[in-house]
Amino acid sequence: KVYEDDTVLAFHDIAPQAKTHVLVIPKAHIASCANDVNAENCEAIGYLFSKIPEIASLAGVDSYRIINNCGEKAGQTVMHIHFHILSGDNLSEKMV
Numbered sequence: 001k002v003y004e005d006d007t008v009l010a011f012h013d014i015a016p017q018a019k020t021h022v023l024v025i026p027k028a029h030i031a032s033c034a035n036d037v038n039a040e041n042c043e044a045i046g047y048l049f050s051k052i053p054e055i056a057s058l059a060g061v062d063s064y065r066i067i068n069n070c071g072e073k074a075g076q077t078v079m080h081i082h083f084h085i086l087s088g089d090n091l092s093e094k095m096v
Contacts, residue, residue, distance in 0.1 A: 002022050002027060002055055002058050002059050003024075003051065003054065003055045003058055005051075006027070007026060007027055007028070007044060007047055007048070008024060008025070008026060008047070008048050008051050008055075008081050009024075009025050009027055010022050010023065010024045010025075010051075010055045010058075010059075010085075011023055012059075013084070017084075017086060018086040018087060018088040018091060019087065019088025019089060020059050020060065020061050020064070020085070020086065020087040020088055021084060021085070021086055022055060022056075022084070022085040023082050023083070023084060023085075024048060024051070024052060024055055024061050024082065024083045024084075025046050025048075025079065025080060025081070025082040025083075026041075026045070028044055029040070030044065030045070030080070030081040031079060031081070032070070032076070032079050032080075032081060032082070033068055033069065033070035033071065033081055034068045034070050034081070035071075036081060037081070044091065048083070049083075052066060052083070052085065055085065056085055056087070057060055059085065059087070061067060061085075061087035063065070063087060064085050064086060064087040065084075065085070065086045065087070065091055066083050066084065066086075067083065067084040067086065068081070068082070068083050068084070068087060069084075076084055
């Protein structure tokens with residue numbers, strides 16, 4: 001576990017795709033991905049994003065990429081909204 005409060009949980013990915021790979025999830029279930037952000041849950045997502053710099057710092061990084069996979073063709077395998085913080089030497093520019 002990297003970070004936890006009443007709203008957000010962040011932990012290291014079990015199959016890291018970069019030197020640092022942390023998953024950040026809201027504790028309240030928000031189905032699927034960024035497609036499901038709406039007026040009812042945007043406050044929780046905004047709060048989650050406000051915590052990302054602190055989570056990245058706790059993971060020991062100050063330069064990072066944030067990813068949300070949205071749909072099977074994008075590589076989404078978990079149907080609960082979550083964000084990947086990736087950092088490390090030479091992240092590919094082709095991933096952007």
